Amino acid sequence: MNNLVSILLFLSAELSQGLALMCLQCVNVIQPRHCHGITYCAENEVCFVEKVVSSDGIRYNSGCMLNDVCVRQNSTGSVTAYTDGVTQTITCTECCQSDLCNSKGCGEPGLPINRGPVCLGCTQIRNASACQTITYCRESEVCHITEIAEFGDRIFSTGCIHSQLCSSFASRPFAIQELSSWHNITRSQPVLPFSTVPTTTTDPVTTTNTTRVQTHTHHTRPTHRHSVTASPIGVVVVGRRLVEKRSVGCNQCCSGDLCNYECSTGGPTQQSVENSSPWSISSSAAPELVTRPHIFSTQSSVSSLTTPSKGPFNVQGTAGKEFLLAFSKHENGNDADNITLLFTSTQNGHLSIYLPENNAYINTTITKGDNLIELDPHITLKGLQKENKSVHIVTDVNVTLHVQEYRNVFDTGYLVLPSHCLAKKYIVSTESAFDGANPSYVTVAALKDNTEISFILSISENDTIEYNGKSYSDGDTINVTLDQYQTFQLASVTDFTGTVVHSSKPVSVLSGNTATVVPKPIDSSKIFDAQTLTQMIPPVKFLGQNFIIPKLQDRHSFYYKIIASSPNTHVTVEDKYITLPNEGSFQVFESLHGRSVNISSDKPVLVVQVPKTMQSHFDTASGAMILTPSVEQFKSEYAVIVPDPPKRNLQTQYRSYISIITESNEVDNINIDGRKYDTYNSNLQTVHLKDKVYSVITMQMDAPGLHEVTSVSGHPFGIITYGFDFAQGYGYPVGLKC
Incomplete structure (x- = not known):
């Protein structure tokens, strides 16, 4: 034990000797913090600031000074110094012992916080x-x-x-610590750069004859890492x-x-x-x-570089370590004003983003909680052509990724599925184009080279798509082959709902509208503002058969679509029974008076909720396109990010909500940020699905940022987040099982 103590004391001494104090070093500056020089102190030296009164007025000197000299000068009070034939009165001396600490002192402020x-x-x-x-x-x-x-x-x-x-x-x-370590020095003779050393003293209290010496010392780096x-x-x-x-x-x-x-x-x-x-x-x-797009493999071991969190919150399902996505245009072919990636993580870790279009990438770090990264909004796709415009993201810890796109205010948002949730077959949903300038779209991004894609088109009656000199109509197939990170976007002023996407290797699929209103207006010239709709579509293999579509605050009614992934799909909607005869067949319903809806089917289906166009004093405005999570995709814990978008004008206010769908006997187990749901302002609605009773809890979320929603019992539940101002909205499932 004594040997161990000796070793630790030795190591401590070695480490302390390996760091040199970094100080600001200047003469005659108007404030200490306006100094633009740095120096590294030797042993027994500290940082200092002097307040000097001379013919130039009040000025400040800074640098390194022997500790005992600085302490003595600090306690002396006013000192008269003679430097280069100029008389100066030092009215204040302050000493400090941390890096760049002498940016403030003698009554002057340091560097600002912001x-x-x-x-x-x-x-x-x-x-x-x-x-x-x-x-x-x-x-x-x-x-x-x-x-x-x-x-x-x-x-x-x-x-x-x-x-x-x-x-x-x-x-x-x-x-700063690294620089200080590399610049560790030991001087054989004390040197005080830009400082005062008493050489002869007639009265130590009042007068000091001073020599000032400026030095430049060569420093070498230590060999340790x-x-x-x-x-x-x-x-x-x-x-x-x-x-x-x-x-x-x-x-x-x-x-x-x-x-x-x-x-x-x-x-x-x-x-x-x-x-x-x-x-x-x-x-x-x-x-x-x-030239290599992969910065690192998600299988790489980097455990020595991460600090696991100790908290109990552990998001699963749509949390992952690799993501691939792409971005579409907004209204009238414009790019978004801002594209924000919101990462939530239970650990500290590392993140790498690769942009193949210009072979650019970025490495950064993420921390436990929410992390925000903004992308250049000019990375959007053009329709009906191959491009290298995907965004590939890899991390060394599990993260959940949400996208928020802004144009004027928060224009659309969605949950990004990690690569382990991707597959080879998808059914998509869009809305009808409301004018000739704003198309619907289906975007595919490939993870691997030589990925063959087939789009079996489901488009509006009499509409056609021109691609590579050929005209395609409803039921036709468009085939393309993509290499790694390449993208292809179907885009046309039609409705692609029910289009089936097949691929030879897993791909990412996103669909929506650059801008639209719901329902399609008779006269689009009277529309004040249209809404961008985007969702990342889950593969058919992860779709479910039982759904509860929650009521939406701020909307008196909404539309919803049920889209079949297999032929001859039988669906029960409330008290109605329908059959969807073909793969990609769909029906649209309207829920009036804000009622929640129950749906069950004998084969997996895609269910999408679309808030009806809202009337406002500015005329009309659209809402959102929200993927409804199936009961089979429910989880027991979620990380919800509430946005804080800018106001369009003084008359508007963006309101954000969450809707929680849980079995009624589990309601009291729902906690939000560690508190029971009913401690918040909320309302509850009961819905029957088959032989079970469910409750829909709706809450307005007033606090922007990250919120944890959990079930104390561990019983799975569903959750969507959404929000509206008078003209725009967003909505998406917070998490899914896949």
Whole structure:
């Protein structure tokens, strides 16, 4: 035991000697926080700030100072110093012992809480970590580093750049500690850069003759490596690739103070990550030259880089580690104003997003809870052509992914199915196009090369689709072959409901409308605003046979569709009995007076709920297209994300809701954020399905962000989330079994 204690004490001493204090270093600045120089202190030195009164007025000096000298000067009060023949009165000296702590002092404030990152800011240096000039970035900016090879030399430049111009990110949450470690120094003779040392003293209380010395010390990196657990870097914007005119060895962004001390080609933090897993960005070339779309395998072991959470909440079913999706246009062929990916996770972990269109990717970290990432909205598909416009996402921990697309306000949202939920057969739903400018669409994205796709068309009577010089009508088949990450979108001013998608390998399928109103208006010129509808469609193999469609707040009625996945499907709808004769056959019903609906069938069906067009003082506006989860897809716990969209104007307010469907004898076991559902403002409606009684709990969700909805007994239940303002809406199932 004594030997162990000795070893630990030795290691502690070694680690403490491995870190140098990083301080701001300036002379004659108007405030300490406006200093743009840094230095690293030797042993027995601390950071200091001096308030100086001279012919220039009140100014401030900062840097490193011997601890005992700083303490003595701090307790002395007013000190007169003579520097380069100029008399200065030091009216305040303050000492501190943490990195960059002397950005404040002597009554002056430090760096503001709401700010952009502090970044290294040097041009044409051989070693980025040797940069001793900093710059303060705007809140819209991140740190940036570039490396070019010129005449055999590696030359670095560092500074700030707008986040939307970044094509790759590195996560270095402990940058300051790393720099301090590399710059550890021990001076044989005490040197006090930009500070005051008493050489001769006539009166230690009032007058000090001072010599100021500026030094530059060469620092070497220690040989040890640090094992780092990454922390979040906040919102990441993935933009279109900006291709460099010249070859560069590195062109990289990062978020966090002084994180741009190196490219991903080396250094303790990055090397540790590279040795542990393939999370780091390729060091052999600039990001735009990377040719392999896979950044890492979801099977990779990265357990040393993640910190599992201890909480009991464990989302299953539609949680996964790999996702593939694509995005469509919005009203009148416009892109969304904003595309937001919302990840929920029970663990800290890592995330990689790949955009094959321009071979761009991004690596970042995620934390337990909800994580928001914004994508460049100009990645939308064009109809009836092959494109490389999918978005491939992989993580090393299970996450649930929701998409929110904004145009003016929250325009559409949906649950993204992970790759283990994908399959080879789908039945889709769309709505009728309400004018000639806003088509319905069916989008397919391929996970593997050589994926053969067949679309067996179900389109409105007398409508046709022109593709590759051929005209296709209802019942015809369009065949395409896609390679990995390629996309294809059927798009036409028709209704594709009931179209069957077959593929030779698993694919992602999304369907909806770029914009529409429900029902289709007689005169589209009188429509004030139309709604984008998008849902990611579950495969036929995961469809169910028993459904309860919940009532919707803020809507007096809604339509719903029942679509057959197999021929000769018999369906019971309330007290009606229908037969859907063919694969893709469907019927549309209307629920009046806000009543919930029960449905059962002898074969799996797809059920879609569509809120009826809402009347408003601005004329008409549409709602949403909501996939109804079957009872077979119910789970016992969910992570609900309530959006906080901007207001369209002062007269509007977006209201968000959840509807919970559970067996009536399980109602008292439903908890929301750890509290029973009836502690919130809610209402309850009873529905019979076969021999069971169900309850539909409807609640308005006033608090944006992540909410956990669970069953204390572990009994499965269903849940959808939805919301409306006067003109737009969204809705989707929060989770499914697959």
